[in-house]
Amino acid sequence: MAMFCAEEYGVPPIAGRILGWLMICDPPEQSAGQIAAAIGASKASLATNMRVLTDAKFVRRRTRPGERTNYYRVDDDAWETVIRRRVASLTEFRDLAADGIDLAGTGSGRAERLRVAHDVYDWMAKLFTETPRPRTRKQP
Structure with missing residues (x-):
């Protein structure tokens, strides 16, 4: 997924790793910390690439009532x-x-x-x- 996204969409491989993880993870909504731990990325790199994926509408950022943590997911649409x-x-x-x-x-x-x-x-x-x-x- 990392190489496909890099070659096809011109994004850094880390963005493809994030997208790949969010396509298969359970639960489907993950915090930045969970994603970083799962794919072995720094939080700084994750934040930059998360912005790329959310701007491209691949990934949506959500919050939960009473929490300050952002959660990310790939929506069905x-x-x-x-x-x-x-x-x-x-x-x-x-x-x-x-x-x-x-x-x-x-x-x-x-x-x-x-x-x-x-x-x-x-x-x-x-x-x-x-x-x-x-x-x-x-x-x-």
């Missing part, structure tokens, strides 16, 4: 949220390529290179938006 943001970026790039085609002149070689990028991003955006959401099984 985190994956859909991340994918929806990716789909939105596909659409934005497709639209940017379309604008470039108009600026380059539709019949030019430059426009053709842009059209290839546009068509691939258009295909991916349509694929994601037209495909039904997968069903999830709820645990009893």
Whole structure:
């Protein structure tokens, strides 16, 4: 998970270790101290990377009534949220390529290179938006 997140999302490996732990830990909400102990990270490194994960909407920070400790968890909708943001970026790039085609002149070689990028991003955006959401099984 650490290497996947580093390569795919450009985050430090520690962020991937945190995410991996939060996906399998029990209980599903963990304090920073619990997470640091489980993955062998310093609290300072954990705090920095927790901010990365919460800003990206992978992880949510919560508090409990009467406690000052923050707890972190991966919400069930985190994956859909991340994918929806990716789909939105596909659409934005497709639209940017379309604008470039108009600026380059539709019949030019430059426009053709842009059209290839546009068509691939258009295909991916349509694929994601037209495909039904997968069903999830709820645990009893």
